[in-house]
Each structure stands twice: as structure tokens, then as C-alpha cells.
Amino acid sequence: MRRVLITGASSGIGKQLAQDYAAEGWEVTACARDGVKLDAVAATSPLISPLLFDITHLQETRRALQGRQADLVILCAGTCEYLDDGVVEAEKVARVMNTNFIGPVNCLDALLPGLAPGSRVALVGSTACLLPFSRSEAYGASKAALAFFARSLAVDLTQRQISVSLIQPGFVDTPLTSRNDFPMPMMITVAQASQYIRKKLAKGTSEIAFPPLFAFVLKAASLLPVSLQKWLCRKMVR
Numbered sequence: 001m002r003r004v005l006i007t008g009a010s011s012g013i014g015k016q017l018a019q020d021y022a023a024e025g026w027e028v029t030a031c032a033r034d035g036v037k038l039d040a041v042a043a044t045s046p047l048i049s050p051l052l053f054d055i056t057h058l059q060e061t062r063r064a065l066q067g068r069q070a071d072l073v074i075l076c077a078g079t080c081e082y083l084d085d086g087v088v089e090a091e092k093v094a095r096v097m098n099t100n101f102i103g104p105v106n107c108l109d110a111l112l113p114g115l116a117p118g119s120r121v122a123l124v125g126s127t128a129c130l131l132p133f134s135r136s137e138a139y140g141a142s143k144a145a146l147a148f149f150a151r152s153l154a155v156d157l158t159q160r161q162i163s164v165s166l167i168q169p170g171f172v173d174t175p176l177t178s179r180n181d182f183p184m185p186m187m188i189t190v191a192q193a194s195q196y197i198r199k200k201l202a203k204g205t206s207e208i209a210f211p212p213l214f215a216f217v218l219k220a221a222s223l224l225p226v227s228l229q230k231w232l233c234r235k236m237v238r
């Protein structure tokens, strides 16, 4: 039986992925910190096992993950906090970087030594790092760091025959985005996001950005001169 380990499986995209992979017959290890929410996810299928740990704590993550086998690892846990008016609060930036960048690194530290040739690791970044969006200093930087890390790691893991995919969603309707107070164009449901991700991972795609039109527009804009990118992003500020 194929095995998938998913972080961030108590909510949003990760939860949907856990339930959909179980429905496809995969054995799912569903990871997060909230035991009540995770138990509710596990209750939906006998194929889902909950695993509680905080990805920002290295020792806790090693205890939880070391020696675990999986054909597919999806590092989906993440958070978002915005800066206001260019005020740089170091604690806020550290929280976002710890969860979105150091957290996946902690998981990889624990898991990679045990992964067999043929397995795949998928890191969930964001299309938000493609342009210098207002208030996104911390979130965008964390996802830009993750994107670079994923691509560089893909080069180095080729020799072990472990594949790396970078997943960059646009807006998906989840508890994370329900806190946003700005327009979110082309927003999709978690079911649609899960379908994109599972289809592309099954094909072995290494760069997965969706929804396609939204990702195309942002990628095209990211090729513009930086001064023009900043002009565009200033225009978007209300």
C-alpha cells in the first residue's frame, strides 16, 4: 500500500489532501499540533493515522518523524502574518519564517535519511513570493526561501533518486485566507486545490503552480523589470 505523510493535515489544504489520499487507498500519516482537529480528520477513514508535533521544534520533530517511511511526503503546514505600514516586527517575521521555512527544514532533517529511492517530497510554497506584494515581507520571504531550498534540494537528491516538487498555490478558500480583508482573485476551493496537487504529483511534476491562469499572470509579471513589479504592487495597495 502506498504511504503519504502530510503536515498541516488538521485544516485547509492539508486536511483535504489527507482525506482525498485516504479515499484513493493510500495509508496516510496526518500531522499537526491540534489533537482534536486531527482526531476528527482521522475519524473520516481507517487509513488515516494522526501524528502530533510542532514542526518548529527540531527535537520534537525528530522524535515524531525519524525512521518513518513514506512514498510521498507533503510538507503543507504553514502560517501567514502580514506586516502593517512597513513596520518590521522581528518576532512576527521570526514566527512566519520558523513555521514556513525552518519547519519544513526540520521535517526534512528528520525524514530524508530514511526515505527510499523512488520517493517524492513536496513542499508547499506560494505564488505570493513571485511579486513584491504589499504587507507580504515576512510571508513572501518565507515562501521565497522555501522555493529556493526546494529547487536546490532537487538537484542534490537526484543522486539518491528522491524527487522534489514545489507546490505554489494561488488563493485557496481555507481558515488561513478567511482572515484576509482584501480581494482574492480566482480563489478556488480546497477540493480543487487537492485535485490539482494530486494530479500533478501523480505525474511526477516538479513545479506545480495553480490555478493555471492566476499562476501564469503572476509568473509573467515576475519577468518584468523589478521597478515595474514594484509599481504594479503599489497600484494594488488600497
Ligand SMILES: NC(=O)c1ccc[n+]([C@@H]2O[C@H](COP(=O)([O-])OP(=O)(O)OC[C@H]3O[C@@H](n4cnc5c(N)ncnc54)[C@H](OP(=O)(O)O)[C@@H]3O)[C@@H](O)[C@H]2O)c1
Binding pocket: 007, 008, 009, 010, 011, 012, 013, 014, 031, 032, 033, 034, 035, 037, 053, 054, 055, 056, 076, 077, 078, 079, 080, 099, 103, 124, 125, 126, 127, 128, 168, 169, 170, 171, 172, 173, 174, 175, 176, 177
Ligand atoms: N490558502 C491559501 O490561499 C494558500 C495559498 C498559497 C499557499 N498556501 C500554503 O498552503 C499551506 C496550507 O495552508 P492552508 O490555507 O490550508 O492553512 P490552514 O487551514 O491554516 O492550515 C495550516 C495547517 O498548518 C498546521 N500548522 C501550522 N503551524 C504549525 C506548526 N508549528 N507545527 C505543525 N503544524 C502547524 C496547522 O495545524 P495545527 O494548528 O493543528 O498545528 C494546519 O493544519 C500553507 O503552507 C500555506 O502557506 C495557502
